[in-house]
Amino acid sequence: MPFSARLFCRPPRAARSRRSLSTRISAGVTALGLAAVTAPALVLLAPAPQAAALPNGLAATPPMGWNDWNSFGCNVTEQKVKSVADFMVTSGLAAAGYSYVDIDDCWMSGSRDSGGHLVPDPAKFPDGISGTAAYVHSKGLKLGIYESAGTKTCAGYPGSLGHEQADANSFASWGVDLLKYDNCNGDGTSPQQRDTTMRDALARTGRSILYSLCEWGQDNVWTWGAGVGNMWRTTGDINDSFGSMLSIFHANVQLAAYAGPGGWNDPDMLEVGNGGMSFTEDRSEFSLWAEMAAPLIAGNDLPGSSAATLSLLGNRDVIAVDQDSLGKQGTQISSAGGLDVLTKPLANGDRAVVLFNENAGAATISTTAAAVGLPASSGYTLNNLWSHVKTTSSGAISATVPGHGSVMYRVSTGSSTTTGTTHPLVGASSNRCLDAFNNQTAPGTKIEIWDCNGGANQQVTSTASGELRLYGGTQCLDATGGGTSTGTAVELWTCNGGANQQWRLNADGSVTGVQSGLCLDVTGGDQASGNVNGTALELWTCNGGANQQWRLG
CATH class of the missing domain: 2.60.40.1180 (Golgi alpha-mannosidase II)
Known part of the structure; x- marks a missing residue:
């Protein structure tokens, strides 16, 4: 795995000065060792009680939100941030718990002003950070900002080392609600020392600012992070691949003893929806992060999210596990x-x-x-x-x-089952319901997807014999002509007990025909254009695609 991709808190997407990169290499050897050995090294760590939580009253449950870096890198702008805030509200993600809109590196000008203050880049943020924060707040959301505990940020902009109080005062006056504090271009002192200096500066502002430590898992940060910040990175950077996600999972899952209300292990931003992993792998990442009580910080281009991505990020039952008030990491x-x-x-x-x-x-x-x-x-x-x-x-x-x-x-x-109960069947790739065409009941009626509307032609009852009945149980979902080949159409037919009317609701979310062993599939739904109203359902080889994933509504 490339060195730079695993060592730092910043993916290698933006240009960096030679000085910045060399400083980070020197500072990050410990983090590289952690990433390289992951599970074997961490097995040797003796669990210890979590340090006393930072007394700022924040992060009683893991923070949820979005960070721009994985989507935009140094091309972040005020308009992009505002668009994400708008989308978080209109998509329902804000109502599901996502609240922080975080601006990462490259938001500032290349030098401080004559008074030593940070200056937002006027081309990228014409209304300044304060104007952007005001807009985000008007949506009922919170704004996050980025800085580094060194002379420069990871992308070479002014760092906070030696300017901690001035910068904290700026953040507070702008209305910032979260600070992500990186570890590039330090002065040789420990991350704990430099992070603590900023902690105290933030406290003196009198504003409640959630404090996110990003020192790549150096110096066993999980043993002291709770007394300094509200969340702390436990590893080097994630990248958009199953191997990277798996490595970070192995490291973070062993640190459960150190997390709890007010302070959380942070295995890095979610890669869900960025395209490097399959739908199945994306769902695993979201499941594992929720189980580990990790901050749920989306890293994709939210306004460009597919229905499949939103079905993952917006699953409130899984979010409830992450946000459970007991505050235990799995x-x-x-x-x-x-x-x-x-x-x-x-x-x-x-x-x-x-x-x-x-x-x-x-x-x-x-x-x-x-x-x-x-x-x-x-x-x-x-x-x-x-x-x-x-x-x-x-x-x-x-x-x-x-x-x-x-x-x-x-x-x-206690015992409960959905067998015999009636629900709409919702496709993950479309967020649309299984539907009998035009409310028709005649045998041979096309089965399609359509906007969920509560109609009787969208109400599916599963029976103990494996049938999926519509219209109160008078008509069944049927593989046309008893077909068992890929492409066989699915239709409505009078229930007759045939094997081509028997279905399995599988644990992975797929629905398979008992006779064929094939999956219930939205035709062409693996393409962006294939999930429109009226798209027919068919049988197809099971492949884990979102167009073969279903949930009871």
């Missing part, structure tokens, strides 16, 4: 052969359980209610947080998990 209880089981206690006594398959091929992953920490009971409910399908169990927790995929359950005592 722990890994088994990992044999790359088949991982994580458990996270929740405030109401439930457990969030993630079954994660690190391998390329599908595998069955199993555990028990007792192993994940639930009390003895005559029955348990497994609520699949991605498909919203509920099943009952006497204690076994098991699923076939696709390669690089995950299954996430909220497990509770």
